[in-house]
Amino acid sequence: MRLFFLLGGLFAGLLHAAEPLTIDVYRDPNCGCCKAWISHLQDNGFSVNDHLEADMPALKQRLGVPPRLASCHTGVIDGRFVEGHVPAADILKLRQQPDLLGAAVPGMPTGSPGMERGDIRDAYQVIGLGPNGDEQVLADYPAN
Numbered sequence: 501m502r503l504f505f506l507l508g509g510l511f512a513g514l515l516h517a518a519e520p521l522t523i524d525v526y527r528d529p530n531c532g533c534c535k536a537w538i539s540h541l542q543d544n545g546f547s548v549n550d551h552l553e554a555d556m557p558a559l560k561q562r563l564g565v566p567p568r569l570a571s572c573h574t575g576v577i578d579g580r581f582v583e584g585h586v587p588a589a590d591i592l593k594l595r596q597q598p599d600l601l602g603a604a605v606p607g608m609p610t611g612s613p614g615m616e617r618g619d620i621r622d623a624y625q626v627i628g629l630g631p632n633g634d635e636q637v638l639a640d641y642p643a644n
């Protein structure tokens with residue numbers, strides 16, 4: 501009997517662990533690096549709803565992405581934005597900080613997920629946007 505409960509608990513735990521995080525991604529139909537970022541998310545266990553969007557600037561404005569933090573594609577998870585080539589691990593950091601409005605990797609730094617070019621990596625940061633427009637660094641990736 502006790503073993504039964506133990507196994508039942510284990511099974512429920514496995515089911516929960518296997519449940520993928522779902523993210524909506526909006527991108528221009530012609531954006532190749534956007535697709536590469538989507539592959540990065542899928543490789544890291546995310547379930548991605550891929551949306552083609554003709555007017556990205558209008559969408560970013562609607563989702564509250566400040567122009568200074570803008571990149572190519574825009575993701576939405578738990579109602580918050582994930583702008584640009586944000587590593588999957590840092591999306592998990594965003595999820596742990598409910599006060600933030602979103603996270604962004606501004607521009608398109610070489611070496612960020614989806615922007616790979618050999619071993620080259622530019623320095624870049626993942627920026628969290630606070631409710632008052634304040635910014636905090638969620639992750640710092642040095643150049644190599």
Ligand SMILES: [Cu+2]
Pocket residue numbers: 533534572573585608614
């Ligand atoms: Cu890009």
